[in-house]
Amino acid sequence: MRLQAEKLKSHLSNSLLPAYLVSGDELLLVQECCDAIRRTCRDNDILEHDILEVDRYFDWNQLLEAGQNLSLFGDRKLIELRLGGAKMDQKSSAALQQYLELSDGSNILLISCERMDKRSMSSKWVKAVDEIGGVIQVWPVERRHLGGWINQRLKENGLSADREACELLADRVEGNLLAANQEIQKLKVLLGEQHINAEMVARAVSSNARYDIFKLIDAALAGKSGDALTMYHSLIAEGNEEIAMLGAISRELRNLYQCAWQIEQGNGIERVLDNARVWDNRKALYKAALRRFNSQRLTTLLKKATHIDAAQKGQSPDSPGLLFSELVLEFSS
Structure with missing residues (x-):
């Protein structure tokens, strides 16, 4: 099934599928989606965690072996397949489809990768994940929505801010969500839980500061x-x-x-x-x-x-x- 990144937590509170694919170039949002899946696995006593980093020398038999081998204590485990920017060819696609065909749902497969184009999203292995699991495409936050995104993040950190302050912070980070999140953490450290205005942001957040x-x-x-x-x-x-x-x-x-x-x-x-x-x-x-x-x-x-x-x-x-x-x-x- 296709899942929206912003609704992933709600989905995970009700179910945990055998496989997930998280794709996108927004590192912060991809990381948070993966964190949510990892956390849900731990909450369900899935504590064993195999991490497979895919590069040009990766042996795809490792994935099949990870799926077949029992965890240390015979329990369920999370298998994390990090594709990064690696391109899937016929051999790797076949290995991944074979893993999914053999999967009985005991283990959870988490696949993360960079943004995939329309053609890649229509590939057989993506459809195989879609059939038994969840596919999450992470989209960038557009500049016109960035102020609202920052406002929501401030609230989640116990802070409140007026619209002008959020827009000023959005201008300073120039669309970089990792930088925006870091600046929000900085505001929390420097200002504590209080209402923030544009003047306070201008004093606390200096995009041209030499050091912080x-x-x-x-x-x-x-x-x-x-x-x-x-x-x-x-x-x-x-x-x-x-x-x-x-x-x-x-x-x-x-x-x-x-x-x-x-x-x-x-x-x-x-x-x-x-x-x-x-x-x-x-x-x-x-x-x-x-x-x-x-x-x-x-x-x-x-x-x-x-x-x-x-x-x-x-x-x-x-x-x-x-x-x-x-x-x-x-x-x-």
């Missing part, structure tokens, strides 16, 4: 200590609120700690990052950081963040600025 806290975090994850420290001192010089900055860094450290702990329990890194809802374009940064940090070292960083919080509130004689510089340096080392 999120770029600092990305530099720290990548291990670029020089860049991270430069950004930190520039943000302070520009008058950015250190309490809000510490909150953003602490959240990232907590998420990183949970990932490190899960990996140390024997879970695969891809599964851990998917469960932590790390976007595909940030996975390389997380992997770089997780090669440097284990859960014990991250616990030390989180304790330092707590110490900084106390210093910022006057509950410690130490200099919060000096401690913050040390945290940035240790996080990015």
Whole structure:
């Protein structure tokens, strides 16, 4: 069946089909559709998760074997087939159709790929998915609808904004939904749950700003200590609120700690990052950081963040600025 992306959550609350195809170029919306399907699988005690990345050397027998092999405990499992921009030829199409023919619905197949043209959407393997599962085409949000989309996202994050503020934010992100979502998260950190007007957006969201806290975090994850420290001192010089900055860094450290702990329990890194809802374009940064940090070292960083919080509130004689510089340096080392 054909499913609309915006109605997927409603569908999943009532049923879970044996196969899903999510196609589109809007990375944020594709990721969220896939996240919703993964989350529904977990809610239905489908905890085993196989991830198959398709490239030019991919052996399609892996898909058939994944469908036939029982999970670790003989339970149902989610098989995720990531096509990306790979083109389906006769051999790969036949293998996928064979998997679907043999499927008894015990396992769930999630296929994700870039936007498909009309001809590809009429191919035999897509029709086979359509017959037993759900096909979701993710469409870009048109500029005339972007302000409304941003307004809805703000509401979902406990924020409200007037129309002028939403349109201003839409202009700043230039149709980039990932950037829009990041700016909404930034507004939540900087402004809290309050009504937002255009003037507040103009102050908080600077499309031409040289640095922001999120770029600092990305530099720290990548291990670029020089860049991270430069950004930190520039943000302070520009008058950015250190309490809000510490909150953003602490959240990232907590998420990183949970990932490190899960990996140390024997879970695969891809599964851990998917469960932590790390976007595909940030996975390389997380992997770089997780090669440097284990859960014990991250616990030390989180304790330092707590110490900084106390210093910022006057509950410690130490200099919060000096401690913050040390945290940035240790996080990015």
